[in-house]
Structures are given as C-alpha cells and as structure tokens.
Amino acid sequence: MIRQRLLRQTLTIARRDFVATVFTPLFLVFLLSPLIMIAFGVVGGIGGATLARGSTDRERIAVIAPASDKPALTAADARLRQVFRPDEAPPALEVLTPKGDTAAQARTAMEDHEADTAAVLYGPLDQPHIRYGAHGKRTADYLAALAETVLRDRASGAATALSHPDKAPFERIKPTKSGHSQAAFFAVFGIFFLTLFLSTQAVGTMAEERSNKVIEVLAAAVPLEAVFLGKLIGMFGVAVLFVSFWGTLISQAIQLLPIDGVRVFGDVGPAVGVPAFVVLFCAYFTMAYMLLGAVFLGVGAQAQTMREIQMLSLPITIVQMAMFGLSSAAASSPGSTIAHVAEIFPLSSPFAMAAHAANSPELWPHALAIAWQALWVGVTITIGARAFRRGVLKSGAGPKRGKASAQPG
Template sequence: MSRLPRIVRQTLTIARRDFVATVFTPTFLLFLLSPVFTIGFGLVGGMGARSVTEGSNAKTRVVAIVAPAQQAAMRAADVRLRAVFSRVDQPAMLALEAPGPDPKSQARATFASKRAAEATATLYGDLTNPTVLYGGQGRADARYLAALAEATLRTDPAQAEPLSTATLISIARNVPTDSGHKLAASIAVFGIFFLTLLLAGQAVGTMMEERSNKVIEVLAAAIPLEAVFFGKLIGMFGSALLFVAFWATLVSQIGGILPPRYAAMIGEIGPAVGGPMFYLLFFAYFAMAYLLLGAVFLGAGAQASTPRELQMLSLPITVVQVAMFGLALSATGSPDSTRTWFIELFPLSSPYAMAAHAANKPELWPHAAALAWQALWVVIAITIGARAFRRGVLQSGSGKVGWKSLFGRRKAVDMSVS
C-alpha cells in the first residue's frame, strides 16, 4: 500500500474524530443558535435602554416662568419650533408657570423640589434678556428655551435683528432625578454583570490547569475535596474583593478630575436609597452573584480536562448570564411592572435586578427578603457545585454530571480519597 492513501486515511480519521467530538454534543446546538441568542440579547438590552430613555424623557420638562399674557404666544412658538425636530431629537416637554414674587428663587426651586425634579432647564425674567438655568445634562434644552424666547417675541420672520439675548447658567442639582435613579440602576446592573463574569470566569481556566497538572489529585489525597472546593471559592472571592476595592477607589476620584460640566452631570446620578446604603447593597448583591456563579464555574471546571471541553462547558453558563443581564437591564426602565417583579424573584437574575431596585426605590425591607432568598440559592449552588467538583476530580477524564451523582450517596472510592 502506498504511503499517500495511508496518510489520507489517518488524516480522515483525525478529522472524523474531531468532527464527532465537536458536533455530537448537546452544547453544539447552542453554538449553532448563538446568533439567535446574540440578536435576542441585543433586542432585550435595546428594549431596556429604550425603556430607560423613554421613561426619562416622559418625565423631563423645560420650564418657562413667564407672564400669563405671554404664555399663549410661547405655546404657539413651541409648536412651531418642535415641527423642525425629528421624533428622536424632540426637546423635553414645555411647562409654563406664572412668575411669583421672586422668579429667581422660583426657577431654582424647580431643580431642588422633588415634584419638579425632572426639570432640565428653566427660563425666567424678561423675554428680551431672559436667564436660563440648566442642570448637567440640560444644555441643549437651555438653548431651546433661548430660541423659544426669541420665537415668542418675533412677529415678523423677515426681521434680521435678534429680539432676545439669553444668559445661560449651569447649576448643580440638589435632588437626583428619576432619570438619575434609572441611570444608576443601569450602571449597577452592568457593574455586577461585568465583575462577576470577568472575575468568576477565571475559576474555570484555573481549575482545568490544576486538574491537568495533577495538582487536584495531590490536594485530594491530603484534605477532603469539599475543603478544596470551599477554599478555592473563598480564595477567588478574596481576590475579587481586592480587584473591586482597587477600581472602586479609582472611580470614586474621577469626579475631581473632570471638567465642572461633566462633574455636574455625574452629580445628577444618584440611587433612591442614598449613597452609603446603595454601596452596601451593591456589595451584598455582588457577593451573592459572585458566589452563585463561582460555584457553578468551579463545578463545571472540574468536569473539563481539555480546552475544548472547557469551552463547551463555559458557553451555556455565559449564555445564561448574558440572558440574565439583558432581563435585568430591561427591568430598570419599568420598576413597577409584573415582569420586573418576576425578574427580581428569579434566582439567577435576582442580584442584578435587586441592585437596580435599590437605585429606583427607597424602601429597604425588600432587600432583606431578597438577600435571604439569594443566600438560600447560593447554598444550593455551592452544595451542587461541591458534589460536581468531587465527581469531576475523582475520575480520570471528564464525564457527565447526573442527578444521581450529585445527590446520591458517596461511594467507597469517595471515602478512600477523603
């Protein structure tokens, strides 16, 4: 037999082996459907971002404190000017108020009052020389009010000389707006998702490396495998805390180096429960999400002995995590809906959604119930992960994890190793 056919047969044998090992697995279906998942997650995230934007825009206002005799002309001018803008670029809705004894204090009160906390810009004074106050994100709306004052006074479109000269003043808002709460909720959801996926995912590669180097077998011969599992989980969590503390310290100082305009914009972002309590709740929900995902990753990592198996096992976990992130992000724009309540109750999405809940609502009692509920599922995940870890370590190659192996009695080989 010539050498070439033998090489061809060997090549085809290897090709068939790799093809079967890759295709004839349940997770290959997830790979085939990954574009569908990506599009679906993009739609969910897009709907979440749109719901946040629409919810914020529906409550934002530009306020004009003008005499009642000029309000009809200003409303008509507002209708004319809005026709120029597209639907996406529409300014905030116009609210008219009659001037009181002190229009300047009245204008500042629109930013300090909770009732008018969504005012992005406020105009007061004589329309020929008005003053426009605006918050960190209201400069465009302030310019719109200046143009509105000009359009209100202008009766002859052909007149070239300007009739109004506005003074724009940026002020710091004393009360975070509802849109600031929603933005803080979105940041909290993204922060927990990014940190857990980035930090907990490292456990899979470490686990596979130690298993291929026979380090796990050496540890298993000296101490119980449950102690190895818990030790790794606690060590991972400790390094995650160091990572979070380092970057939290850097981010907390970012306001001091930004220009005043951008610093004022950041100042409008605030959680409903207050800063100190929000930081504590964010840390608690991050801990719950990390321990839950870390236990899953450790249990999955113990089943993989090759990089290919590692990728196959990590893909479903990552898909589920991205799905939970998309659901929680979509819930930030509608905190009172039934869908949001379900997302807050579902164990895998609960840490993300409840962090957003802390940013949107000031009540504290739901967080005590949520943390107890999540702690129960963390215990369940750690228990299942520890048993999957034991089964994966005690076999020479990777294998499937079944319900009997996870919840059944320990075999004699388990007792001999532990």
C-alpha cells in the first residue's frame, strides 16, 4: 500500500509538471527552437559559401604557352580534374599567349588586380618555371602535374585515356570497423546533444517553485524523494515528446534524400545491429537524462535566485562537455583503459555504453550497465532530496530532535 501510494504521488507530480510545461505557448517556442538554430546555421553557411565562391570565382591558374599547346593543356586539365571533388578542384585554368619576355608576363599576371592568380607556369613544358602566391603551393603542384601529363600524352601519341574502366557503386552488407567507430561517435554526440539541450531545464524547475513557496506545500504532502522523481519523470516526458516530434520529421526528411546521399551511410552501422542499437540508444538516452537531470535538479534546488541559477549553468555545462570528451575518447578506443573508466563512471556511463554498443556485438554488458546507471539515478535523487531537506527545509534531523525534546517534558 505504501509503495502504491508513493507511486501514485510520484506520477501525480510528474503529470502536474508535464501538463504545466507542455500546455503553454512557450513550449511551442521551445519545440520549434531548433528551427531557429537551423535558420541561423543556414544563413551563416550561405554567407560563408557566398564569400568563398566569390573568392574562388575570381581565382585562376595560368599557363603561358603557344597557341598550339592550348588544346593539349585543356584536354589534360579536363582529365585531371575528374579526380577532384568540386569544392577541392584547382582554380580555373587560363592559357595565355606568350608576349615577349615570359618571365615579366608571368610577374604581371601574378600582380593583376582584376584576376586573383594563384600560380602561373611559363617556359618549356619539360623544364617549366612555376611561380605561386602565398596560398598557391598546391596549385603549383597541380601545374607541374599538368605539364607532366601533356608530355606523357605526346610521348604515347594519344591525348585520350588509354583505359576504359567499368565503374559501379558497391553496397556493403556489413559495416566496416571504421563504420562502427563512426556510429559510436554519432551515438555519443546524439545523446550529448539531446541531454545538453533538454536536461538543463531541470536546474531552474526546483528553484522556481522554491521561490514561490510551492515546494513547501508539496513537501508537506508528499515525500521529497517522490517530488524529485516525479519532477524528473515529468521533464523526461517533455523530452520524449520533443525527441518524438523531431525524430519523426528527420525520418521523413531522410526519405527525400537522393540515393547517392543515402549510400554514404551504407558503411556506417552498429556492431549489435540496427534494431538492438535503437533500443539501447533509447535506454541510454533515458539513463543519461535521468542521471544528469537528477544531478541538475539537486543542484538547482539549492539555488535561491535566478542569478545563482545562471552561475550554476557554467559548471554544469563544463561537466557535460567533460563527459562528452571522455566518452568520445572511449568511442575511438574501444576496450582501452579510458573506455572502461568512461563506461564505469556514472555520469559518462550512458554515453560510453552507447558507443560500446556500436563497437562490440556483445549484449550482456548492457544489462549490467543499465542496472548500474539506474542505481545511481536512485542514489542521486536520494542525495538531492536529503540535501534539500536539510539545507533548505531545515528538517533533516526532525525526528531525533522531537524525540529528544519529548523526554524532558
């Protein structure tokens, strides 16, 4: 009966906090806040791309060579560019007709303010002279390769490709080891981002109700442990709603990607398999949120003003970043000492074990890890409730004082 009453009280607190958070206009702003982040990122990316494209459009590489060499240089340039990605290709090639002193002409081309010349080649192709600017060493190497290709074409008597490869995409059935590592990092980053974005709201929850005296009313009617756990469950329900909303949108957006875009992720995958990994990811996100949320709830319960809450935000963020760094190191070095430390340390254990699921196919360690993390959730809630009871409500030793005061009477 006592356990049923505590469970009912906990769920009542959870429902109260969930409704008070979700059924407000501000929750819609919170739910759509990633759109604002995405919008800022898109605007910044467009601005950066525009600047980069503008500077790239003005940039060129030049070859000072007779008109008879222009077709061979152009054909060789077209073949060499096929091995570059569009954003990594050298600047556009311009073949200039020699006019008198080619060295002076090259110097004039480099100093031309109308065109940003990264590098220029002049002289005979078998002993070319190449001059390049501050950031043109790579383009100078490209011009040297271009001259070598033209000479080899002439030596072979053919300016066209001698081989005709049959190229077809290959789809792996199983992810590679590096694909496991990438999946491990994505798992760590995903849980870190979600907990950083969602769990920090727990800091101000208790302080807000403490300032308006609601917490005293709740503490008088419900055990503090039930209050803490109820609030934690209520906030976790808000987090699940947020993740479900954006998870649905992202899953639909992935279906709109072209086949080549989806094929990029073909080599990335967890060692335990996708279905088991999804279940474990959800479980570890739950543990990470509950554990960090319990810590933040206990810390925030000690704050009296919004200024104190703001001061607490920095060390909380530092702790989260430290756990992310430790877990990232564990993801890149499975089975190492640092990986075992990250998997055992309570605050980093959910992150590191999610990475463990991506790197190792064994399932039995996850049952122990989830039980270990659940134990620390309970310990953290108990410590936070007792600290709040003794430090704020000043009632930690109430029964002993009452018993002692009853004896003299």
